[in-house]
Amino acid sequence: MVPFTCKWDSCPKASVAFESIEDLVVHVNSEHIPTIVENEDGDDEIQCRWDNCRTAKSHGDSDKLTLWMKEHFTLKHARRARMFKCHFDGCNVRRGTQKELDSHLKYNHKPKVEKPVPEPKPEKKKKEIPKVKEPEIDCESELETDEEWTDPEYGYTRQMDINGGPFDMFKYHRTVNREWSEYYVLEFQAERIRKKRGQKLTKAQKIAKRKIVEERKMAGFHKWCLWKIDEFKKLKYTPLFPMDPLRRNQRHFFEKYEEKMRKQNKKKGTNARRTRN
Secondary structure, three states, X not given: OOOEOOOEOOOOOOOOOEOOXXXXXXXXXXXXXXXXXXXXXXXXXXXXXXXXXXXXXXXOOHHHHHHHHHHHHHHHOOOOOOOEEOOXXXXXOEEOOHHHHHHHHHHHOOOOOOOOOOOOOOOOOOOOXXXXXXXXXXXXXXXXXXXXXXXXXXXXXXXXXXXXXXXXXXXXXXXXXXXXXXXXXXXXXXXXXXXXXXXXXXXXXXXXXXXXXXXXXXXXXXXXXXXXXXXXXXXXXXXXXXXXXXXXXXXXXHHHXXXXXXHHXXXXXXXXXXXXX
C-alpha cells in the first residue's frame, strides 16, 4: 500500500503517513489552503504549493478564493479522493465532486412519484355527409319542350344565352335549357390584358383570359359543346373564367388543349420531313 504523505512546501507533517487519501485532503484543506498572502500588486492571493505547483488566483473575496483552491486541489492533485459521502442510511457511496453526489442522490434516493393514469377521452362522433346523386341527363336526344331544369343540389339556376346575348356562368349555378334542339360550339381565344401605367396585376390577372369569338352548330369530337359542360370532369368553372377571384392555382384547360395540338402538329411536321427524305 502506497503511503499518503503531504507534499505541500514547508509542511511540518511531511513525514506523517495518512491512512487514506480522504484524510490527506482534510489535512490540506484545513492547514494549508486557508492561507491567503499578498501579491506584488497588493491584492489578496491564494497559491497552490503542492509538489512544485504554482497555480494562483487573486480575483474575488477570501471565501471564493478558498473554495476555488479546494476544487483545484481535489481535481488536479487528489483525483482518487472521494470527499463527498452519501448520508442515507445503509449507503456508503462516496463521490469526488458535489455534482457527482447530486447525480447519485437523484437517480438512487429520489422518491418515485407515480404518474396519474390519464382518463380516456370520449370518442368523437364522425359527421356523415349524405351523398347526393346527380340526375342523369341525355344530352344527345332532342328536347322539344321549353322547360327549365333546376339541380336540387345547387338551388337557383341561371339561363345561358349564346344567341348574341351575354354568356356568363356562376360557380354554383347550372342550367339545362330544353328549348334548343341543336348543339352549339363555343370557341375561345386568348385576350391580352392591357396594363395601365403604374398598375400592378395580381397573380390571377396575369393569366390570359378567354373570350368567345365564334358560335357554330354541331360540335366535332374534339370540341366542347354547351350541353356537355357538366358531363366532363376535367372542364370546370375555373378554366372557363380564369379571372374569377374564386380561382385556385389550376392549370387552364385550354392551355393543355393548345399544348396538345402543338405537339401533334410538331409530330406531323417531323413525319412529313422524314417522308420527303
